[in-house]
Amino acid sequence: MDVLQTTWFFIWGLLWAVYFMTDGFDMGVGVLLPFLGKSDTDRRLMINSIGPLWDGNEVWLITAGGVTFAAFPKVYAVMFSSLYAPLLLILFALIIRGVSFEFRSKVESVAWRNFWDACIFIGSIVPAILFGVAFANIFQGLPMDETGYRGSLVYLLNPYGVLGGILFLMLFLVHGALWLSIRVSGPLHDRSMSAVEKLWFGLLAVAVVFLIATWFSTPLYANYLSHPALFTVPLICVVSLLAVKLFIVKKDAFKAWLASALTIVSAVFFCIIGLFPNMLPSNMDAAYSLTAHNASASQLSLSVMLVVVLLFIPLVIGYQLWAYHLFSDKLGAHDLLEEEAY
Amino acid sequence: MDVVFLSRLQFAAATMFHFLFVPLTLGLSVMMAYMETMYVRTGDKTYLSMTKFWGKLFLINFAVGVVTGITLEFQFGTNWSRYSEFVGDIFGSLLAIEASTSFFLESTLLGVWIFGWKKLSGKAHAIVMWLVAFAGTLSSIWILLANGWMQHPVGYVMRNGRAELESFWTVVTNPFGILEFFHTVSGAYVLSAFFVMGISAWHLLKNQHVDFFTRSFKIALVFGLASSLFVAAIGDTHGVHVAKVQPVKLAAMESHWETTTRAPLHVFAVPDEKNERNLVEFGSIPGILSFLGYHDFNAEVKGLRDFPANERPPVLLTFISFRVMVGLGTLFIFLTVYGMFRRNRLLESRNYLRIMLFAIPLPYIAIELGWVLAEVGRQPWIVYGLMRTSDAASPIAGFQVLFSLIGFIVVYGLLGALGFYLIFKNAKKGPEQASD
Numbered sequence: 077m078d079v080l081q082t083t084w085f086f087i088w089g090l091l092w093a094v095y096f097m098t099d100g101f102d103m104g105v106g107v108l109l110p111f112l113g114k115s116d117t118d119r120r121l122m123i124n125s126i127g128p129l130w131d132g133n134e135v136w137l138i139t140a141g142g143v144t145f146a147a148f149p150k151v152y153a154v155m156f157s158s159l160y161a162p163l164l165l166i167l168f169a170l171i172i173r174g175v176s177f178e179f180r181s182k183v184e185s186v187a188w189r190n191f192w193d194a195c196i197f198i199g200s201i202v203p204a205i206l207f208g209v210a211f212a213n214i215f216q217g218l219p220m221d222e223t224g225y226r227g228s229l230v231y232l233l234n235p236y237g238v239l240g241g242i243l244f245l246m247l248f249l250v251h252g253a254l255w256l257s258i259r260v261s262g263p264l265h266d267r268s269m270s271a272v273e274k275l276w277f278g279l280l281a282v283a284v285v286f287l288i289a290t291w292f293s294t295p296l297y298a299n300y301l302s303h304p305a306l307f308t309v310p311l312i313c314v315v316s317l318l319a320v321k322l323f324i325v326k327k328d329a330f331k332a333w334l335a336s337a338l339t340i341v342s343a344v345f346f347c348i349i350g351l352f353p354n355m356l357p358s359n360m361d362a363a364y365s366l367t368a369h370n371a372s373a374s375q376l377s378l379s380v381m382l383v384v385v386l387l388f389i390p391l392v393i394g395y396q397l398w399a400y401h402l403f404s405d406k407l408g409a410h411d412l413l414e415e416e417a418y
Numbered sequence: 419m420d421v422v423f424l425s426r427l428q429f430a431a432a433t434m435f436h437f438l439f440v441p442l443t444l445g446l447s448v449m450m451a452y453m454e455t456m457y458v459r460t461g462d463k464t465y466l467s468m469t470k471f472w473g474k475l476f477l478i479n480f481a482v483g484v485v486t487g488i489t490l491e492f493q494f495g496t497n498w499s500r501y502s503e504f505v506g507d508i509f510g511s512l513l514a515i516e517a518s519t520s521f522f523l524e525s526t527l528l529g530v531w532i533f534g535w536k537k538l539s540g541k542a543h544a545i546v547m548w549l550v551a552f553a554g555t556l557s558s559i560w561i562l563l564a565n566g567w568m569q570h571p572v573g574y575v576m577r578n579g580r581a582e583l584e585s586f587w588t589v590v591t592n593p594f595g596i597l598e599f600f601h602t603v604s605g606a607y608v609l610s611a612f613f614v615m616g617i618s619a620w621h622l623l624k625n626q627h628v629d630f631f632t633r634s635f636k637i638a639l640v641f642g643l644a645s646s647l648f649v650a651a652i653g654d655t656h657g658v659h660v661a662k663v664q665p666v667k668l669a670a671m672e673s674h675w676e677t678t679t680r681a682p683l684h685v686f687a688v689p690d691e692k693n694e695r696n697l698v699e700f701g702s703i704p705g706i707l708s709f710l711g712y713h714d715f716n717a718e719v720k721g722l723r724d725f726p727a728n729e730r731p732p733v734l735l736t737f738i739s740f741r742v743m744v745g746l747g748t749l750f751i752f753l754t755v756y757g758m759f760r761r762n763r764l765l766e767s768r769n770y771l772r773i774m775l776f777a778i779p780l781p782y783i784a785i786e787l788g789w790v791l792a793e794v795g796r797q798p799w800i801v802y803g804l805m806r807t808s809d810a811a812s813p814i815a816g817f818q819v820l821f822s823l824i825g826f827i828v829v830y831g832l833l834g835a836l837g838f839y840l841i842f843k844n845a846k847k848g849p850e851q852a853s854d
Contacts, residue, residue, distance in 0.1 A: 124533075146513065149505075152495045384519070392526075396522070403533060416535065
């Protein structure tokens with residue numbers, strides 16, 4: 077049972093990692109929309125660069141949430157009801173983002189398009205920041221006792237929480253700008269590469285601060301100190317982050333994006349490994365912490381779900397890779413003339 | 419500021435709103451896949467035009483459907499945390515399976531379908547839409563098995579203060595869930611058929627794109643007739659099962675107060691819940707209720723009075739929903755059968771076309787009332803016989819729920835209005851010249 081619960085803890089972590097690796101660049105592009113998209117054509121190119129993929133990417137969130145419910149129902153119940161306000165804000169933002177893509181080009185009006193562009197921006201920046209805030213607070217521990225969470229939305233916006241939000245935002249901005257660079261050419265491409273060069277320095281600075289702050293604000297390093305071999309994970313994260321810079325300098329957007337993807341995944345795993353076995357730690361009393369061992373589903377349920385996941389997740393990755401393969405080529409203005417283009 | 423009441427309102431609003439868009443996704447994807455296959459088979463460009471025109475409406479509808487669905491998965495945790503802890507072992511698993519097997523397939527492949535016209539062969543592209551349709555139907559199985567488990571919990575054992583999985587096979591073969599699946603999906607197909615027929619009727623009344631919309635109408639007509647008959651037949655089987663496992667719901671559905679054999683159906687009745695009787699009963703046909711519930715005119719049907727008052731659902735709402743749903747379902751059969759006789763003379767059947775145009779909202783009403791019946795009819799239980807709705811809500815402050823409820827009403831209201839506006843606008847515009 078212990079092994080099963082531990083396995084599920086890491087599957088849970090993996091799902092979040094893949095979600096941030098995929099929808100992360102969607103959110104990044106959405107936030108960059110008003111900054112890099114100087115014309116309607118530019119903005120349409122940006123939207124179409126993620127158009128075929130964003131919905132499939134977002135399903136990783138639904139799966140991560142669903143798995144939290146299935147494998148760790150008590151964590152799901154306490155986390156979601158405790159983080160009521162930020163979760164609902166994230167949800168409303170995602171709702172608005174989702175329809176914006178479809179509605180935006182349906183009416184020939186500048187005001188209409190500007191409205192939906194604003195919605196894409198808000199629908200991208202709000203979840204990016206709030207996911208970071210939420211997870212940083214989880215790493216830090218929440219004021220929780222046996223009746224649940226005793227804090228508020230404002231409490232979550234403490235310095236470490238805000239830092240988490242900024243970190244996620246920077247990660248997604250770099251990731252999004254690189255994806256955009258892969259998919260477009262010309263002035264938009266150049267603007268994107270130029271932006272990512274500057275953003276990378278911002279990300280580096282925030283990452284360093286985050287790594288240091290994590291030492292002081294959270295118990296995350298404890299697992300690493302007792303099992304030093306685990307330091308490979310944050311090492312991979314640092315190396316990939318540096319590799320991003322290297323590939324940017326070499327003007328290889330694709331390899332830079334791959335390095336950025338690895339940075340995000342390894343960053344999530346750095347945090348998840350540090351969190352283990354806690355899932356919703358209490359900073360009031362460790363006895364109230366929800367862990368992979370005291371908050372999981374039954375053995376049978378975990379076993380059945382494991383079979384399902386081992387069968388289907390590789391399949392999903394397979395056909396999603398196929399979709400990515402279809403839609404990682406260069407977009408041109410002529411593509412916007414197709415009737416299905418966003 | 420009652421948290422349970424506000425949470426119920428919020429969940430009802432969110433689900434019913436989501437369900438304005440889901441049925442069309444389920445049924446229209448099937449029709450589109452058929453149209454596109456006809457194009458691939460025959461090379462006839464009109465079929466391509468049809469796929470793209472109905473596809474445009476499909477995509478607007480799908481966008482609203484998908485975003486309003488995400489909130490539901492989260493809402494079990496945010497507003498019903500006690501329920502979630504109690505049932506997560508089983509209910510949570512079904513939702514997670516829904517996401518991993520179906521949502522991924524649907525969302526990923528739809529993106530491929532939208533943008534992949536030039537990247538895939540005609541045949542491959544059509545197969546993609548069949549897979550999208552399949553994925554939608556597959557997701558329905560899982561979510562309806564989940565609801566089915568709430569209605570008729572099976573395959574579990576009470577342990578550690580919660581319902582724990584004992585038999586996965588029993589959970590996935592739960593007749594309640596299976597019947598709900600066939601009934602809901604065929605209902606969705608009826609809705610989609612009437613949507614296509616109604617819009618086609620509008621254009622035919624104006625003598626616009628006659629060949630295009632005659633073909634669309636006929637495809638939807640056959641789809642709609644088959645589905646209308648099937649949904650009624652399954653509805654009957656479902657009713658018999660409800661009689662067996664939720665006898666109080668059957669009693670409420672027909673406002674049946676006194677236990678009797680040869681229980682009658684009242685053509686018209688007005689329930690008087692407070693006094694545990696019907697104010698008005700008109701046109702009583704003996705034995706029909708017994709037959710509906712047990713396929714035996716002489717069967718005993720337990721009356722509401724023989725159930726403890728705190729285990730009865732709200733009678734008026736359950737009763738009205740059932741009546742209107744069945745009445746509309748019967749109408750759909752008549753309208754599609756009639757359509758079959760007029761299908762080669764549609765342009766001259768102007769009254770029929772007008773009726774079909776105005777009939778578009780009717781399956782929406784029927785399908786929503788079906789859900790009201792299912793969910794209000796199971797009250798006071800959130801897990802039938804195991805957990806009461808009043809014990810299931812999250813221990814959070816009432817004002818939080820009030821704020822989110824208002825948020826939902828505002829955001830969804832806006833989205834719904836815009837979504838339907840765009841659908842109407844594009845439906846009226848008609849097809850563009852099909853390009854390859």
